[in-house]
Amino acid sequence: MSFAEPILLSGLILLPLAALAYAALQRRRRRESAAWANPALVPGLVREQPGWRRHLPPLLLLCALAALIVALARPQRTVAAPQRAANVIMVTDVSGSMNATDVQPDRLTAAVKAAKTLTDKLPQAFRIGLIAFSDYAEQRVAPTTDRSQVRGALDQLSAEGGTAMGDGLERGLVAARTPVANANGSGTRRLPSVIVLLSDGKNTSGRLDPLDVARQARSVHVPVYTIALGTSDGQVQLRDSFGFLQRVQVPPDIEGLKQIAAVSGGKAFTATESSKLQEIYAGLGTRLSSRNEKREVTAAFAGGAILLLVAAGGLSLRWFGRLL
Numbered sequence: 265m266s267f268a269e270p271i272l273l274s275g276l277i278l279l280p281l282a283a284l285a286y287a288a289l290q291r292r293r294r295r296e297s298a299a300w301a302n303p304a305l306v307p308g309l310v311r312e313q314p315g316w317r318r319h320l321p322p323l324l325l326l327c328a329l330a331a332l333i334v335a336l337a338r339p340q341r342t343v344a345a346p347q348r349a350a351n352v353i354m355v356t357d358v359s360g361s362m363n364a365t366d367v368q369p370d371r372l373t374a375a376v377k378a379a380k381t382l383t384d385k386l387p388q389a390f391r392i393g394l395i396a397f398s399d400y401a402e403q404r405v406a407p408t409t410d411r412s413q414v415r416g417a418l419d420q421l422s423a424e425g426g427t428a429m430g431d432g433l434e435r436g437l438v439a440a441r442t443p444v445a446n447a448n449g450s451g452t453r454r455l456p457s458v459i460v461l462l463s464d465g466k467n468t469s470g471r472l473d474p475l476d477v478a479r480q481a482r483s484v485h486v487p488v489y490t491i492a493l494g495t496s497d498g499q500v501q502l503r504d505s506f507g508f509l510q511r512v513q514v515p516p517d518i519e520g521l522k523q524i525a526a527v528s529g530g531k532a533f534t535a536t537e538s539s540k541l542q543e544i545y546a547g548l549g550t551r552l553s554s555r556n557e558k559r560e561v562t563a564a565f566a567g568g569a570i571l572l573l574v575a576a577g578g579l580s581l582r583w584f585g586r587l588l
Contacts, residue, residue: 385549428470
């Protein structure tokens with residue numbers, strides 16, 4: 265729980281002061297009673313001791329005061345609300361290392377299949393964009409609600425070249441920040457956006473550092489969810505400068521992708537097999553379909569304070585014939 269006006273919670277200091285004042289008042293009453301009453305006559309004058317009932321109405325009054333102070337601070341709770349419209353930009357690595365077969369049948373095929381799962385899981389009102397990057401970054405699909413266009417572009421992906429991850433992220437951020445027209449034609453607006461970055465290696469080409477782009481994304485409230493695809497044993501065949509084929513290790517850059525996610529305010533995932541990748545993308549579809557928002561619960565605390573006041577007054581009238 266959070267508070268819109270937390271400074272007002274300092275009023276809770278009144279509670280122990282009120283409790284101390286009540287205790288002092290009780291001691292004073294006992295002294296005054298002892299000063300004039302004859303102890304031998306008290307049993308005949310008082311038929312019943314109020315006991316704990318004497319203190320219950322003041323205790324309820326103290327609780328009501330606490331609830332009122334909390335209500336003044338405007339308490340809020342976080343709830344999941346449906347996201348009506350948003351951009352989800354898939355930034356997908358199509359470098360040569362995506363041909364590795366440590367993720368069956370190969371990394372790129374597994375990535376395409378999982379991306380289609382995400383496409384199906386997202387609400388129809390969401391706009392999906394696709395950026396592919398290898399030696400350079402290219403926007404394959406501008407953010408759109410046309411799922412067939414996204415699926416067609418995914419089917420055309422092929423893997424070769426280096427890993428210009430920073431450039432891919434930058435293209436994704438530009439797509440995420442592109443204004444869209446309002447439904448009523450009154451102008452344009454920027455939709456809430458996230459970037460889903462899938463890669464299996466380190467940034468090896470391009471002109472931009474992925475961490476610098478991640479910081480830009482954070483400054484404009486576009487979190488980057490990263491997925492490190494592959495295992496440490498992944499290999500691909502590459503032809504060297506003499507024309508000979510060599511097998512090269514292509515482990516995913518798990519730590520680098522974690523840093524990108526952390527800097528941007530997103531989350532990082534790791535997938536070492538196709539089924540795990542499918543699970544991650546399906547979970548992202550559910551996660552991105554809602555957003556956390558704060559709702560005030562001031563009325564609940566104010567209502568509770570009123571009920572406590574009524575209970576304190578009612579019990580005092582019933583037991584002692586007076587209001588507190």
